Amino acid sequence: MNQLKTIANEMLPVYENETGEKLVSARELHKQLFSRQEFTNWIKRRIENYGFVEGDDFLTTLSKSTGGRPSTEYLLLIDTAKEIAMVENNEQGRVIRKYFIEVEKRSRAKQPQSIEDLIIMQANSVKELKQEVATTKQELITVKNRVDNWDKVNPDGNEQQKLNNMIRKYAADNGIAFPESWRHFRKSFNNAYKTNIKALMKNYQTKHGLKSITAPQYLSMIDRLDDGIRVADKMLNSQTFLTTR
CATH class of the missing domain: 1.10.238 (Recoverin; domain 1)
Known part of the structure; x- marks a missing residue:
């Protein structure tokens, strides 16, 4: 994780490594999806059920030991993270998948050719980002309210x-x-x-x-x-x- 740089963090962090690959922490994704399953079982089932391959679809690292046995951390390629968000088949998953697509779109945006282009591009990006963050926050509030409501309804x-x-x-x-x-x-x-x-x-x-x-x-x-x-x-x-x- 130390060699990764954060390229987006409006909803959950999206990282980029030295080769330009965009990665998402499976543990952070699991948390943002409001999954009630235990994380290790959740990620292992998705890897098995959808045929994800280590090295192609995700990477693994060991967390720093705090005296006990270090845990396995999973870094998902952004395409893998999008697929996992989609197969959750709920509103929160769709919101997160849309967020990943927006991050990719911004990353692929044409690089400015001059200082004037950079100024205009930054101004437009700030405006668009504020609108996206406002929309995403409202969507998350709605999803959180819905989760709270269903938790309080006799399950x-x-x-x-x-x-x-x-x-x-x-x-x-x-x-x-x-x-x-x-x-x-x-x-x-x-x-x-x-x-x-x-x-x-x-x-x-x-x-x-x-x-x-x-x-x-x-x-x-x-x-x-x-x-x-x-x-x-x-x-x-x-x-x-x-x-x-």
Whole structure:
């Protein structure tokens, strides 16, 4: 690591060695992906599952010993890091992969031919970098909020309980009554899918002779719980407070 220079560090460090190869620490990538798997198992599974080859796709070094057995550190070529971020198949992975692509794009940018070119190029780069950092920060805030929200939603319950708990959290976050939060949910659901869930629930209840039915029960019966959870997730991460009449 001592012979590497840092060429980008807006989201996580990207390094460059003496031959111009761009490298990413697997441990730092693992941390930024919010993976809950133990690091050593995580990286070994990805190397095995996707056929990465040491020397071609990644390098290994031993960490400095602090009295115990030194651990193995993995330095991923940036193409390998992009692939690992992509196969995480979540929003954070896509954000990080986009970041790597932007780092490569900046690295490949044409070198300035004069002092005037350098001044213009630096001014444009600073402006673009500020915009990219602002966008990336907002994306990370959204992802972090989503992770926090899902951590606080009953992970052991069924999908109906999950939706119910998400709406309960929305009520607590916004300081409103639980029934009011369901009115917000119905309005959001109607806006998202151009429908009238309250009327549909009433028709379903009448048709099947039910005394009562809740939104999670109805959405489960018509196989649309995933749609409801997506709406609730948007509500929890929205900066706009819905108003209802």
